[in-house]
Amino acid sequence: MSKGLKDNINSRYFEAANALTSKRARRRIVAYVEAYDDIYFWRTVLSDFEDDTRYFEVMLPSKVNLTRGKKSVLMNFLDTQGPQGAEDRLGRDMIACVDADYDFLMQGATAQSRRVLQSPYVFHTYVYAIENYQCYAPSLHNVCVAVTLNDHRIFDFTDYFRQFSEACYPLFIWSVWAYRNGRHGRFSLTDFNRITDPSGFTIQNPEVSLANIRRKVGTKVRELQRLFPDNKEAYLKVKSDLLALGITPQTTYLYMQGHHLFDTVVAPILTKVCNLLRQERQNEIYHSQAHRMQKRNEMSCYENSLQDVKVMLKKNTGYVASQPFHRLKADIAAYLGNGDDSSD
Numbered sequence: 001m002s003k004g005l006k007d008n009i010n011s012r013y014f015e016a017a018n019a020l021t022s023k024r025a026r027r028r029i030v031a032y033v034e035a036y037d038d039i040y041f042w043r044t045v046l047s048d049f050e051d052d053t054r055y056f057e058v059m060l061p062s063k064v065n066l067t068r069g070k071k072s073v074l075m076n077f078l079d080t081q082g083p084q085g086a087e088d089r090l091g092r093d094m095i096a097c098v099d100a101d102y103d104f105l106m107q108g109a110t111a112q113s114r115r116v117l118q119s120p121y122v123f124h125t126y127v128y129a130i131e132n133y134q135c136y137a138p139s140l141h142n143v144c145v146a147v148t149l150n151d152h153r154i155f156d157f158t159d160y161f162r163q164f165s166e167a168c169y170p171l172f173i174w175s176v177w178a179y180r181n182g183r184h185g186r187f188s189l190t191d192f193n194r195i196t197d198p199s200g201f202t203i204q205n206p207e208v209s210l211a212n213i214r215r216k217v218g219t220k221v222r223e224l225q226r227l228f229p230d231n232k233e234a235y236l237k238v239k240s241d242l243l244a245l246g247i248t249p250q251t252t253y254l255y256m257q258g259h260h261l262f263d264t265v266v267a268p269i270l271t272k273v274c275n276l277l278r279q280e281r282q283n284e285i286y287h288s289q290a291h292r293m294q295k296r297n298e299m300s301c302y303e304n305s306l307q308d309v310k311v312m313l314k315k316n317t318g319y320v321a322s323q324p325f326h327r328l329k330a331d332i333a334a335y336l337g338n339g340d341d342s343s344d
Contacts, residue, residue, distance in 0.1 A: 027054040030094045032061045034070050041130045042097045070098050090121035099129040102179050109180045126324035129258030135266040137161035139318020146312045150277040165252035167213045168196045172252045174224050177238045193260040270309050
């Protein structure tokens with residue numbers, strides 16, 4: 001297929017292809033995603049909507065030049081310069097599935113946010129990124145069990161991330177305000193991430209890291225208040241908007257930058273918890289009443305069964321119980337319910 005023809009592929013191409021197939025054949029819906037890591041997540045999401053009438057094929061936006069990323073998906077398939085606007089590309093049999101990033105929080109303040117939120121054929125995660133789902137706090141104990149094969153609850157992840165979110169929340173509002181108003185040059189996501197890094201975290205006394213975040217957040221908030229003394233009303237407006245979108249002080253962690261949350265916050269905490277759980281299980285084997293050879297075999301069997309923290313965290317699907325995930329699935333259900341299947 002020539003590059004020109006490939007560039008002109010759009011939803012009507014797939015609709016025509018579906019129309020040419022047997023009436024008994026299932027309708028094929030192509031779902032374009034940002035990166036290789038996204039394929040598994042969106043396959044998990046879309047599988048629940050497959051039946052004997054339709055199936056999804058999840059793929060990257062280009063097999064030719066290997067371009068990836070959100071901008072690639074949106075620029076390739078939301079070509080607003082075409083005669084039909086966004087309908088030129090996406091449609092009934094061709095959809096785009098992307099991370100929300102800040103576009104959901106921007107609520108149309110930028111052109112990209114409007115593209116993501118207004119097209120009926122673009123689906124977003126609601127939370128910042130897939131990594132935020134993987135770090136869904138109520139599911140993190142299960143990740144520890146998968147890593148260590150030890151079901152002893154030695155740390156309350158849900159309570160910690162509630163407090164962590166509440167500590168970050170005042171500065172998070174400032175971050176959204178900065179991006180909505182084009183002031184991210186004065187306060188960027190990198191700045192926010194640095195301040196909300198829970199360095200010094202210990203399982204025995206997690207309050208120390210929380211207190212440190214509260215201190216750093218308070219210092220930065222006062223600095224921003226001095227820089228923008230007339231911003232109180234705008235700040236309160238953003239706060240009200242976020243609450244209306246379902247973002248509460250207790251759920252801030254789901255909407256902060258995903259890679260930062262995964263790599264800098266959650267994975268290090270999980271590693272420390274898993275190390276203790278692993279040590280606890282090893283001590284149980286060592287102090288058991290079995291003879292030396294049996295202990296050695298048991299220890300070898302246990303250690304060979306251990307898993308990597310980040311690998312298991314990436315495989316975590318406990319987020320299916322979260323409210324944002326329910327919203328995402330409701331959007332897909334509405335798209336399929338509103339589709340005209342009379343030609344199938």
